[in-house]
Amino acid sequence: MTEKTPRSLRLGVAGPVGTGKSSVIATLCRHLRDEFALGVITNDIYTDEDARFLKSAGVLPEERIRAVETGACPHTAIRDDVTMNLMAVEDMERDFAPLDIVLVESGGDNLTATFSPALVDAQLFVLDVAGGGDVARKGGPGIARADLLIINKIDLGPHVDVDVAQMVADAEGAREGKPVLALSRKHPDTIEKLCDWVRQLHAAHAAGHHTPVDPGPMAPHHHPHDSNHAHGHSHD
Amino acid sequence: MARAAGGSAALLLLADGRLPAGGYAHSGGLEPAVTAGRITDMAGVERFLIGRAETAGLTAAAFAAAACSRAARDDLSDLSGLEAELDARIPSPELRTVSRNLGRQLRRAMAGIHPHPHYATLGAAPHQPIVMGVAAAVLGLGPRDAALAILHETNSGAAAAAAKVLRVDPFEVHAILARMADRLDRLAGEAAAAAAGPACDLPAPASPLADIAAEHHRRTHVRLFAS
Ligand SMILES: Nc1nc2c(ncn2[C@@H]2O[C@H](COP(=O)(O)OP(=O)(O)O)[C@@H](O)[C@H]2O)c(=O)[nH]1
Ligand SMILES: [Mg+2]
Numbered sequence: 504m505t506e507k508t509p510r511s512l513r514l515g516v517a518g519p520v521g522t523g524k525s526s527v528i529a530t531l532c533r534h535l536r537d538e539f540a541l542g543v544i545t546n547d548i549y550t551d552e553d554a555r556f557l558k559s560a561g562v563l564p565e566e567r568i569r570a571v572e573t574g575a576c577p578h579t580a581i582r583d584d585v586t587m588n589l590m591a592v593e594d595m596e597r598d599f600a601p602l603d604i605v606l607v608e609s610g611g612d613n614l615t616a617t618f619s620p621a622l623v624d625a626q627l628f629v630l631d632v633a634g635g636g637d638v639a640r641k642g643g644p645g646i647a648r649a650d651l652l653i654i655n656k657i658d659l660g661p662h663v664d665v666d667v668a669q670m671v672a673d674a675e676g677a678r679e680g681k682p683v684l685a686l687s688r689k690h691p692d693t694i695e696k697l698c699d700w701v702r703q704l705h706a707a708h709a710a711g712h713h714t715p716v717d718p719g720p721m722a723p724h725h726h727p728h729d730s731n732h733a734h735g736h737s738h739d
Numbered sequence: 740m741a742r743a744a745g746g747s748a749a750l751l752l753l754a755d756g757r758l759p760a761g762g763y764a765h766s767g768g769l770e771p772a773v774t775a776g777r778i779t780d781m782a783g784v785e786r787f788l789i790g791r792a793e794t795a796g797l798t799a800a801a802f803a804a805a806a807c808s809r810a811a812r813d814d815l816s817d818l819s820g821l822e823a824e825l826d827a828r829i830p831s832p833e834l835r836t837v838s839r840n841l842g843r844q845l846r847r848a849m850a851g852i853h854p855h856p857h858y859a860t861l862g863a864a865p866h867q868p869i870v871m872g873v874a875a876a877v878l879g880l881g882p883r884d885a886a887l888a889i890l891h892e893t894n895s896g897a898a899a900a901a902a903k904v905l906r907v908d909p910f911e912v913h914a915i916l917a918r919m920a921d922r923l924d925r926l927a928g929e930a931a932a933a934a935a936g937p938a939c940d941l942p943a944p945a946s947p948l949a950d951i952a953a954e955h956h957r958r959t960h961v962r963l964f965a966s
Contacts, residue, residue: 549963572965574763574900575964576763579763583759584763585759586761586848587761590843
């Protein structure tokens with residue numbers, strides 16, 4: 504390569520628990536691993552479940568999948584205090600240099616949690632149709648301003664009484680023209696669109712054309728039974 | 740490097756639980772002690788915190804103070820000796836790893852917050868108390884401040900974890916911290932008094948059960964905290 508190889512593209516994958524973040528990462532690894540040198544960092548709430556899932560799925564060599572333990576506070580680990588994640592990414596980049604893309608999965612504890620621009624260059628926000636058709640309309644920093652909003656599991660639409668086209672339209676309405684992708688692992692054309700989006704982003708990053716955008720902080724929030732919560736985000 | 744006005748604000752910065760250095764992922768051994776049934780109530784939390792401050796806390800404080808006084812003299816020549824002496828005071832491999840991970844994180848954070856050439860000389864994975872000592876010196880603080888910073892950080896971090904692993908009234912948790920304030924001051928004084936001497940003579944009070952519990956915790960499948 505040339506002498507001016509930029510560091511890897513750091514791509515965050517956020518969204519509530521169970522919407523399909525790990526599955527999206529597995530899909531991306533399967534489809535892009537022959538084109539790009541990849542690494543994955545997971546952030547778990549209790550265990551290293553996500554890292555185990557991805558390792559057992561065999562989508563990458565095990566040593567390229569690492570878990571960050573977040574002390575039951577995964578939204579802090581991707582936003583207010585990113586040191587552990589930043590070091591996990593930097594270690595991965597050093598151990599497997601040169602890497603093209605490092606995917607960082609959020610712990611997914613909170614609908615409004617987003618990645619800090621200090622940690623990632625761009626972020627996906629994953630919703631699913633099973634969470635209900637209204638979620639996209641409700642907005643929030645990730646839904647409104649992540650680089651790409653994914654509406655996942657569209658194969659389930661008919662089973663959960665969600666009008667997928669309407670949900671996508673609502674999401675587009677909340678995003679002022681930023682892209683929305685309807686996805687299902689059962690629809691290969693949607694997977695190809697996802698991969699193309701990542702390819703384009705990587706090309707822009709490698710060319711120095713990509714400018715990271717911060718979706719903005721999560722909304723002020725409560726932790727029931729946890730007023731001793733000692734690390735720097737607002738409570739009301 | 741000493742600060743004219745005592746450097747109290749710099750000390751608060753360093754000891755603040757909001758310092759973005761990843762400390763929130765650890766319970767300082769409180770979670771394993773609760774899981775094992777050794778702590779069930781607030782009295783247990785208080786006994787645990789006192790025991791920890793008097794053992795691991797004092798050891799960490801002494802090494803932070805020692806690193807601070809060496810860094811303040813710009814003499815980091817025996818830092819590897821300090822590292823080895825601290826290793827010898829932490830029997831559990833798991834806790835040695837935790838201390839070095841927290842040290843790397845603190846260095847990563849402080850090198851960005853307040854850069855100084857000392858940070859690059861600390862080796863691949865320095866122990867947390869040693870980084871704390873160097874960070875204190877870089878901020879113009881003295882050995883006693885360094886000791887106090889690490890004592891406060893370890894104590895309040897474990898106390899904050901209580902709210903997640905036990906049914907607690909958070910005011911009671913802070914009441915314990917308030918009752919321990921004089922104790923931490925005294926321990927910081929002891930640590931600072933020992934700091935100027937040779938590394939091999941630094942305090943070495945131990946708490947074997949905490950070392951054993953840390954090893955069990957690493958092998959537990961479901962846990963909230965990394966340690
Ligand atoms: N029907 C359907 N299920 C999916 C799809 N993607 C993921 N899932 C399932 O959704 C569940 C949660 O997925 P996971 O990736 O673990 O979600 P995460 O918690 O956001 O990481 C799993 O049972 C997946 O098999 C999809 O496209 N269609
Ligand atoms: Mg997951």
